[in-house]
Structure formats: C-alpha cells, structure tokens
Amino acid sequence: MKKIGTLCCTILLMVLWSCKDSGPKPRFLPPSTGGINSLMVVMDTELWKGTVGDRIRQHFAAPVLGLPQGEPKFTITQIPPQVFRGATTYSRSVLFVEQDSASLAHIKTDVYAKPQKVAVVKGVEDTDLLNGLDSLASMAISSFKKVEIAEAQKRFTRSLSKDKAFQEEFGIQLKVPSLYTVGKREKNFVWMDIQIPKGTMNIIAYTMPKNSFSNDSTFVEDIVKMRDSIGKKYVPGPYENTFMMTEKAFAPYVFPARIGGKKAAEVRGIWEINGYPMAGPFLTYIINDEENDRKLILEGFTFAPSEEKRNYMFELEAILKTIDFNSQPEG
Structure with missing residues (x-):
C-alpha cells in the first residue's frame, strides 16, 4: 500500500508539472529598430495628403524649441497599412491612423517589437480622426520621446567614461x-x-x-x-x-x-x-x-x-x- 501511495503522489506531481508547462508562454518579440527620433506613420496615402496628414505634421513634425533653425520633433516615414508587415512593424515609435466604424485614441506598448510604443487613432470621419489626434498628440509625443531617450541611453552606455x-x-x-x-x-x-x-x-x-x-x-x-x-x-x-x-x-x-x-x-x-x-x-x-x-x-x-x-x-x-x-x- 505504501508503494501504491508513493506512486500516486509521483503521478500527481507529474500531472501538476505538466499542467504548469502547458500554460501560455511569453510571446517572443524581436528588438525594435529605427533611427533616433524616427516615427513610422501607418495610414492611407490619401489621408496623409489631406487635412489629417496636415494635422499629424502639425503635431509630430513641429519644430523643436530652442534650436537655431527649424528641425522637426520626429523624422516621419509614412506607409500605407498594406505595407505595414514584416520588418516595418519593428519600428520603435509607430502612429497608426485609420478610418473605422468606431472612434478611439490610445497608446499600446510592445505590440510587434520591444521596446515599442504604438499610438492608435481611429474614427468614422476625418473630423473624428482630427479630434483623436488632438486629444492624443501630447501623450503620444511624451511616450515616443521616453522610448527614444531610453534607446539613446542604451546605445551610449555600451562604452562609458571612467572619469570621476x-x-x-x-x-x-x-x-x-x-x-x-x-x-x-x-x-x-x-x-x-x-x-x-x-x-x-x-x-x-x-x-x-x-x-x-x-x-x-x-x-x-x-x-x-x-x-x-x-x-x-x-x-x-x-x-x-x-x-x-x-x-x-x-x-x-x-x-x-x-x-x-x-x-x-x-x-x-x-x-x-x-x-x-x-x-x-x-x-x-x-x-x-x-x-x-x-x-x-x-x-x-x-x-x-x-x-x-x-x-x-x-x-x-x-x-x-x-x-x-x-x-x-x-x-
């Protein structure tokens, strides 16, 4: 009987361990890419050429304060949604703008790569997209800047001065x-x-x-x-x-x-x-x-x-x- 009890305990532990192993595993995310202060804007090209694109440039390509000449906050690359696949999704800072049946504006973290910030703005009409951009822009710029600062620090901390x-x-x-x-x-x-x-x-x-x-x-x-x-x-x-x-x-x-x-x-x-x-x-x-x-x-x-x-x-x-x-x- 004692041997049977020991065997039952062993089987139970194996079952529990198996259940533990079969749980959801962390999803692998590739390292994010891109130059410092680069921003990938994913949106329809016709939208980009119109008032919605103008509003994006107004917020995200505004001149950096305190520089002698006008230089934009971010260097923007715009691509249509159908091109946003594979390596392009690894961009560190992404703004996704799309006409949709629902209106929303929020920021996601580490969606396709890590570290990564993805700002998403959706709306039915252009006015919905414009309102979403206006409401989210300052928060998105702050989030993008933090991830860019962290990337800049990561790059130069590989070799630091020893001077005290x-x-x-x-x-x-x-x-x-x-x-x-x-x-x-x-x-x-x-x-x-x-x-x-x-x-x-x-x-x-x-x-x-x-x-x-x-x-x-x-x-x-x-x-x-x-x-x-x-x-x-x-x-x-x-x-x-x-x-x-x-x-x-x-x-x-x-x-x-x-x-x-x-x-x-x-x-x-x-x-x-x-x-x-x-x-x-x-x-x-x-x-x-x-x-x-x-x-x-x-x-x-x-x-x-x-x-x-x-x-x-x-x-x-x-x-x-x-x-x-x-x-x-x-x-």
Missing part, C-alpha cells in the same frame, strides 16, 4: 560616453566635451546657493544672469574678452521638469559668444537638490555650424537624464 570628475566634485554619477573628455575642472565647475565633425558637444555642471531664483517674477531674467556670469568666468570664446552668454534677442524657454527624482526647471535656448559670431543651442536643468542645500546646474550645449543639431541635443538630454544622486563625493 562629476562624482568627486558634486557627489553625482552621470553616464557619459567614453569619447567625452574633461576639458576644464575647477572647484564647483566641470566641463566635458567631445569633438564632432564640424564642432563640439559639451556638458558642464556647477552649483548655486539653495535660495537662488527665489523671486518668480524675475526667474527667467535670473537664469540669464546666472548663465552669463558662468560663461564669462569659465567658458571663453576664441579671443580675449569673448565668452559664452545667452542670446540677447530671444528669452529662453522654461518648463517644469523632474530629473534624477528631483524637481527641476528645464531651460532651452540659444547661446552666443559675446563679441564674436558663434552660436548654438543649449539645454539647462536647474535641479532643486534640497538634501545638499543647493541648486545643481547641468547643461548641454552644441557648436555645429551649418549642421542639424536636433539629435546632438537629444543625446545631451539623454546623458543629463542619467543623473544619479546616490553617489557621494570622495574625500
């Missing part, structure tokens, strides 16, 4: 590609840069007192004064008495942000060299680092005359967003 200047000076870790080198380091200031075909990409960091920018009514003006004073002290131009400053003709754009788990202000605009014809875009994060009683400033700026600068600035943004405050200064 940011850690030693500010107690932070920043994932900076290995080709960047420290060009200047002083107390409370670090500057790393990289040569690009026709110029440079740059990252600088410094701190300000905790109570800086206490007056909301002069916030933008105070940001400009801060940048100009730092530029005059640390970022010289090609000749004596020339230095980096904020472009005088236009005030920078300022947005609320969150970076490294902390509240921040995001500032985008154009820098120029005082007294010399050089200029380019900058992106600044003013971070409320309350634990350390300071404002931490991270900035990326590019000099690339006659070149498109959107992807350069996007890479700098991706680098700055890797900030980790869990590291402490050494010594």
Whole structure:
C-alpha cells in the first residue's frame, strides 16, 4: 500500500508539472529598430495628403524649441497599412491612423517589437480622426520621446567614461560616453566635451546657493544672469574678452521638469559668444537638490555650424537624464 501511495503522489506531481508547462508562454518579440527620433506613420496615402496628414505634421513634425533653425520633433516615414508587415512593424515609435466604424485614441506598448510604443487613432470621419489626434498628440509625443531617450541611453552606455570628475566634485554619477573628455575642472565647475565633425558637444555642471531664483517674477531674467556670469568666468570664446552668454534677442524657454527624482526647471535656448559670431543651442536643468542645500546646474550645449543639431541635443538630454544622486563625493 505504501508503494501504491508513493506512486500516486509521483503521478500527481507529474500531472501538476505538466499542467504548469502547458500554460501560455511569453510571446517572443524581436528588438525594435529605427533611427533616433524616427516615427513610422501607418495610414492611407490619401489621408496623409489631406487635412489629417496636415494635422499629424502639425503635431509630430513641429519644430523643436530652442534650436537655431527649424528641425522637426520626429523624422516621419509614412506607409500605407498594406505595407505595414514584416520588418516595418519593428519600428520603435509607430502612429497608426485609420478610418473605422468606431472612434478611439490610445497608446499600446510592445505590440510587434520591444521596446515599442504604438499610438492608435481611429474614427468614422476625418473630423473624428482630427479630434483623436488632438486629444492624443501630447501623450503620444511624451511616450515616443521616453522610448527614444531610453534607446539613446542604451546605445551610449555600451562604452562609458571612467572619469570621476562629476562624482568627486558634486557627489553625482552621470553616464557619459567614453569619447567625452574633461576639458576644464575647477572647484564647483566641470566641463566635458567631445569633438564632432564640424564642432563640439559639451556638458558642464556647477552649483548655486539653495535660495537662488527665489523671486518668480524675475526667474527667467535670473537664469540669464546666472548663465552669463558662468560663461564669462569659465567658458571663453576664441579671443580675449569673448565668452559664452545667452542670446540677447530671444528669452529662453522654461518648463517644469523632474530629473534624477528631483524637481527641476528645464531651460532651452540659444547661446552666443559675446563679441564674436558663434552660436548654438543649449539645454539647462536647474535641479532643486534640497538634501545638499543647493541648486545643481547641468547643461548641454552644441557648436555645429551649418549642421542639424536636433539629435546632438537629444543625446545631451539623454546623458543629463542619467543623473544619479546616490553617489557621494570622495574625500
């Protein structure tokens, strides 16, 4: 009897294990593809040529703020639905627009590949599609940007700089590609840069007192004064008495942000060299680092005359967003 009981237990365990194995298995998804900031738009070509296509371009090909020349948020490729098969479905960011008996607008994750965001807009009439695009555009752009930032970070984190200047000076870790080198380091200031075909990409960091920018009514003006004073002290131009400053003709754009788990202000605009014809875009994060009683400033700026600068600035943004405050200064 004891042997029979043991046999029954063994059979029962085998049955349970078999049931466990026969459950639904995770679906394999190929890695997503595409250039940084590329968007696959899947829709009928006639729709693309009309008002619906115009509205898509209005939202998703709008100029990036803070660049000297107009460059679109996304580089768009449009294909009809019947061509959307095989490798084309692996695009990282996809907008699917279709006339349908039901109206809907939503965002799906990892449908055909991984990582992937697919924004879907359907409607009976063109007006339904236009309304769906208007309601979904800001959320879709944010979702696409997040997946693109993650992809940019994935690409450059394969080979990172081992320099500890940011850690030693500010107690932070920043994932900076290995080709960047420290060009200047002083107390409370670090500057790393990289040569690009026709110029440079740059990252600088410094701190300000905790109570800086206490007056909301002069916030933008105070940001400009801060940048100009730092530029005059640390970022010289090609000749004596020339230095980096904020472009005088236009005030920078300022947005609320969150970076490294902390509240921040995001500032985008154009820098120029005082007294010399050089200029380019900058992106600044003013971070409320309350634990350390300071404002931490991270900035990326590019000099690339006659070149498109959107992807350069996007890479700098991706680098700055890797900030980790869990590291402490050494010594």
